[in-house]
Amino acid sequence: MSDTPRPAPLSFSEFEPVSTAAWQERIRRDLKGADPETLVWALADGFAVQPFYHEAALDALGAAPAPQVRPGAEGAGWLNVPTYSVGALGTGHAAISRAAEAVQRGADGVHFDLTDAASFDVDYLHDHLPLAGTYLGFSVRIGAAEFVERLLLTAPSGLRGFLRFDPLADHTPDLPGQLADLRTVLRRTRHLSDFRALTLNGTFFANRGGTASQQIGFTLAAAATYLSELPNEELSVADVAAALQIQVGLNPNYFLEIAKLRAFRQLWATLLHAYGLPAEAAAGLRLFASTSTWSKTTLDPHTNLLRVTTETMAAVLGGADAVSVAPFDSLFHDPNEFSDRLARNLSLILREESQLHRVADPAAGSYYLETLTSQVAQGAWSQFQRIQAAGGLPTAVGMVMQELHKVAQEQFQRIADGSQVVVGTNRFQDPNEQFDYNxxxxxxxxxxxxxxxxxxxxxxxxxxxxxxxxxxxxxxxxxxxxxxxxxxxxxxxxxxxxxxxxxxxxxxxxxxxxxxxxxxxxxxxxxxxxxxxxxxxxxxxxxxxxxxxxxxxxxxxxxxxxxxxxxxxxxxxxxxxxxxxxxxxxxxxxxxxxx
Structure with missing residues (x-):
C-alpha cells in the first residue's frame, strides 16, 4: 500500500569496514605468538572449520544463497512425531494406547516402527487414532504392499503421514521382489497428497557413526537407485520423486547438524535436476529428523536429555518438517510415561516457549553456517559420485559398510584416548553413580x-x-x-x-x-x-x-x-x-x- 511506511536502511557509518586480512592480523596479535592454525577445527568429513568467518566467506560461495523456505512451513513449523516400536508378533495395542495419549497431550502425530507388520492391528489403531485424520508414519521391513492395502481398506477416504520401507538401507533380501512391492505401494498411494510412501532410512548411516557427508551421500545414492529402478509404464520418475521423504538421524554437533539438513535440501535439487525434474519437485522434499542412538549413553543417562535438546534444536533450525525425540532412557528401560512425556514436551517447549517456528531458515545469511552447509554439500556430493562410480547401490554396499566401519572405529579410538569427549562416560564421570537398572x-x-x-x-x-x-x-x-x-x-x-x-x-x-x-x-x-x-x-x-x-x-x-x-x-x-x-x-x- 502507498501509505505503508518504508523502513529506513540501517547504517553504521561511525564504524569503518574491517577486512578479512585486518581480522586475521588482530587474531595473530591477540594470540601473542601462538600459531593461529591451532584454532582450526578439523572435521571427520575431511574439511576444516575456521576460527572466524567474515563477509568475504559469502563472496567465496559466489553470493549469499537464497533462504530455504519450505512449503507449508508457516503455522506449527514442524510436526512433533514420537516413535513407538512394536516387536515381533506384536499387535501393537500397548504402543497404540501410548500413542493416542501422546496425541492428546501435544504430539502432532505418531511413528510406529514395526518388526512384524502383518501382526499389527490396523483396526485397533483406527479405533483409537482415525487413519484419515491423524498424521501416522509406519516403518516396515517386509510385506509393505499388503500392509498398505490393509490401511487403505480400513481408511478408504485417505491417509496422512508416511511409510518407511527402504530395502536398500535395511538390507532386505530379494531386492527385485521388494522393488515390485514398492511399485505397488506407490501406485496405490500416489493420489494421496499428504502421504509419502517412500521414506528413505538415512538414520541407518547416522546410527553407525557416519560423517555428515557420508550420511547425505549414501542416502542420495539410495534415492538414485529408486529413481532409476522403480519407474515403469505405469509409474513415472515424477511419481517416485513425489513419494520420496528422507528420515535423517541427528547427533549433538549443533552447527554441523543444521548444515547437514540444509545441505540435504541443496543436493536434493541437484539430484532431481539430473533426472529432468523441475525445481518445484525438489521444493517439496520432506525431512523427518530422529534423534540417533549413536550418541546416547547408559552411563549418566540424564545427559541424554541435553543431547536430544541440542539435536532437536538443530533439526528445527535446519528445516526439518517433522521431529521424533527418543526418551532419554530408551537404551535400558521399558517404555514409561515419565521419559515419554519429557521427550514429547521438548518439541512443545521449543515451539510454545522458545517460538522457534516463527522464523523460516534462521541460518540463512550466516557467514559460518552458509560456508559449512556448502562444505558439507560438496563433501556429500563427492561421496555420492564415488558410490555411483562404483556401480551405485546395492552394488557398492560393501564399500559403504567398510567406510562406515572405518569412521566408527576412528570415533571409538578418539573416545578411548579422550580426544572426543562423551560427558559422563569418558570425561566428567559421576564416581558415585548408582544404576537404576540391572x-x-x-x-x-x-x-x-x-x-x-x-x-x-x-x-x-x-x-x-x-x-x-x-x-x-x-x-x-x-x-x-x-x-x-x-x-x-x-x-x-x-x-x-x-x-x-x-x-x-x-x-x-x-x-x-x-x-x-x-x-x-x-x-x-x-x-x-x-x-x-x-x-x-x-x-x-x-x-x-x-x-x-x-x-x-x-x-x-x-x-x-x-x-x-x-x-x-x-x-x-x-x-x-x-x-x-x-x-x-x-x-x-x-x-x-x-x-
Whole structure:
C-alpha cells in the first residue's frame, strides 16, 4: 500500500569496514605468538572449520544463497512425531494406547516402527487414532504392499503421514521382489497428497557413526537407485520423486547438524535436476529428523536429555518438517510415561516457549553456517559420485559398510584416548553413580545396542559394576562378559589417559589383531582377558550347552556358570590375560574404575 511506511536502511557509518586480512592480523596479535592454525577445527568429513568467518566467506560461495523456505512451513513449523516400536508378533495395542495419549497431550502425530507388520492391528489403531485424520508414519521391513492395502481398506477416504520401507538401507533380501512391492505401494498411494510412501532410512548411516557427508551421500545414492529402478509404464520418475521423504538421524554437533539438513535440501535439487525434474519437485522434499542412538549413553543417562535438546534444536533450525525425540532412557528401560512425556514436551517447549517456528531458515545469511552447509554439500556430493562410480547401490554396499566401519572405529579410538569427549562416560564421570537398572539383565539382553559410540567405554564399567555386586553377595559362581570386538587398544588408550603424564609411555601390549576383549569375574577378582572370535564362540557353546555345529547360535554378551566349569573352559579354550608392560590386570581395572 502507498501509505505503508518504508523502513529506513540501517547504517553504521561511525564504524569503518574491517577486512578479512585486518581480522586475521588482530587474531595473530591477540594470540601473542601462538600459531593461529591451532584454532582450526578439523572435521571427520575431511574439511576444516575456521576460527572466524567474515563477509568475504559469502563472496567465496559466489553470493549469499537464497533462504530455504519450505512449503507449508508457516503455522506449527514442524510436526512433533514420537516413535513407538512394536516387536515381533506384536499387535501393537500397548504402543497404540501410548500413542493416542501422546496425541492428546501435544504430539502432532505418531511413528510406529514395526518388526512384524502383518501382526499389527490396523483396526485397533483406527479405533483409537482415525487413519484419515491423524498424521501416522509406519516403518516396515517386509510385506509393505499388503500392509498398505490393509490401511487403505480400513481408511478408504485417505491417509496422512508416511511409510518407511527402504530395502536398500535395511538390507532386505530379494531386492527385485521388494522393488515390485514398492511399485505397488506407490501406485496405490500416489493420489494421496499428504502421504509419502517412500521414506528413505538415512538414520541407518547416522546410527553407525557416519560423517555428515557420508550420511547425505549414501542416502542420495539410495534415492538414485529408486529413481532409476522403480519407474515403469505405469509409474513415472515424477511419481517416485513425489513419494520420496528422507528420515535423517541427528547427533549433538549443533552447527554441523543444521548444515547437514540444509545441505540435504541443496543436493536434493541437484539430484532431481539430473533426472529432468523441475525445481518445484525438489521444493517439496520432506525431512523427518530422529534423534540417533549413536550418541546416547547408559552411563549418566540424564545427559541424554541435553543431547536430544541440542539435536532437536538443530533439526528445527535446519528445516526439518517433522521431529521424533527418543526418551532419554530408551537404551535400558521399558517404555514409561515419565521419559515419554519429557521427550514429547521438548518439541512443545521449543515451539510454545522458545517460538522457534516463527522464523523460516534462521541460518540463512550466516557467514559460518552458509560456508559449512556448502562444505558439507560438496563433501556429500563427492561421496555420492564415488558410490555411483562404483556401480551405485546395492552394488557398492560393501564399500559403504567398510567406510562406515572405518569412521566408527576412528570415533571409538578418539573416545578411548579422550580426544572426543562423551560427558559422563569418558570425561566428567559421576564416581558415585548408582544404576537404576540391572547391569546383568542389560548385558544379557539381545536388544542392548552395542553399535553406539560409547559402548566400548561403558560396557567395561557395567561389567565391573556387575562384578562388584556379585562379590558383595559372595556368590560362588563366575561370569564372562564380552566387552566387544577390537577393544583391546581402546582399553589401553583409556587406561593411558588415567596415568600421570610422567608415566605415559609406549607400552608393550601383545594382543593379536582382531581379538575380542572379555572380563572374567570370580568371587575373588576380575581379570581382563582376550580371545579370538573362534575361541569365544566355542567357549560360549560349551557354557551354554549348545552343540558346536549349531550355526544359528549367537553368543550372548554375558555368560554365567559355576566357578570350576568357567575356569576349566577358559583354560581349555586358551583365553589370555590382558597385560600391559609394568601393570597388571588389577592395576588397569582399578584405574579405569577410578579406584
Amino acid at each position: 547391569p546383568k539383565k542389560l548385558l544379557r539382553s539381545r536388544d542392548f545396542d552395542s553399535t553406539r559410540a560409547a559402548y566400548p567405554s561403558e560396557v567395561l564399567r557395567l561389567a565391573t559394576a556387575l562384578h562388584f555386586q556379585r562379590r558383595e553377595k559372595k556368590r560362588k559362581r563366575a561370569a564372562v562378559v564380552l566387552l566387544g570386538t577390537h577393544t583391546n587398544q581402546l582399553i589401553l588408550e583409556s587406561f593411558m589417559q588415567l596415568l600421570p603424564k610422567a608415566e605415559r609411555q609406549a607400552f608393550n601390549v601383545n594382543h593379536p589383531e582382531g581379538t575380542l576383549s572379555v572380563l572374567f569375574s570370580t568371587p575373588e577378582g576380575a581379570t581382563l582377558m582376550y580371545a579370538t572370535p573362534e575361541q569365544f564362540g566355542h567357549f560360549a557353546r560349551v557354557v551354554c550347552r549348545v552343540r558346536q555345529d549349531d550355526a544359528g547360535f549367537v553368543p550372548p554378551h554375558l555368560l554365567n556358570a559355576d566357578l570350576a566349569t568357567m575356569q576349566e573352559a577358559i583354560a581349555l579354550f586358551g583365553f589370555k590375560e590382558f597385560s600391559v608392560e609394568g601393570y597388571s590386570t588389577d592395576d588397569v581395572l582399578a584405574r579405569l574404575q577410578g579406584r
